[in-house]
């Protein structure tokens with residue numbers, strides 16, 4: 001007598017039941033685990049020390065060499081300049097042509113950090129800010145040269161632009177506005193850095209804005 005179909009029938013039932021039990025065992029474990037709810041944005045989000053958020057860009061050190069753009073696997077860095085730029089060894093800042101555009105399209109960016117390592121002047125970094133929202137794809141393109149005109153190195157998420165910020169966000173905002181993440185010869189000299197940022201855009205531009 002051929003008992004193949006009968007055996008298959010019971011094997012299928014056994015496999016269905018056993019795989020459901022395996023899945024349910026994992027679900028049950030979490031049913032009784034302690035729930036952890038983070039009251040963001042009132043409480044700071046738990047971010048790992050090596051978290052890769054929006055880039056921060058030090059325009060005053062950028063020589064517009066395009067190495068970051070060439071290393072980007074999705075071609076989402078756009079650079080335009082009026083001429084070559086070179087680092088002055090004494091001051092540690094770049095001089096020469098002007099930066100007319102440095103932009104990153106975050107609709108494409110994978111936060112892989114492959115653009116960071118090739119930079120010869122170490123002026124592009126992965127920052128720790130997150131939460132970029134917008135209504136169009138164009139909103140996802142961050143014009144770092146425009147930010148630099150306002151003295152910013154990194155885009156400010158919407159929550160950071162509010163007046164009434166929780167303490168942790170206020171602290172993080174202060175650090176960014178004081179260029180607390182930049183470590184070079186201009187460390188501790190925010191006003192001088194601000195002036196160099198403006199010079200990279202247009203030496204004739206007043207430093208106020």
Ligand code: SF4
Pocket residue numbers: 071072073074075076077104108109110111112113114115116
């Ligand atoms: S993090 Fe990766 S994808 Fe994003 S700009 Fe850099 S190289 Fe390109």
Ligand code: SF4
Pocket residue numbers: 061062063064065066067068069079118119120121122123124
């Ligand atoms: S690799 Fe560095 S110096 Fe060269 S264009 Fe990119 S950010 Fe500027």
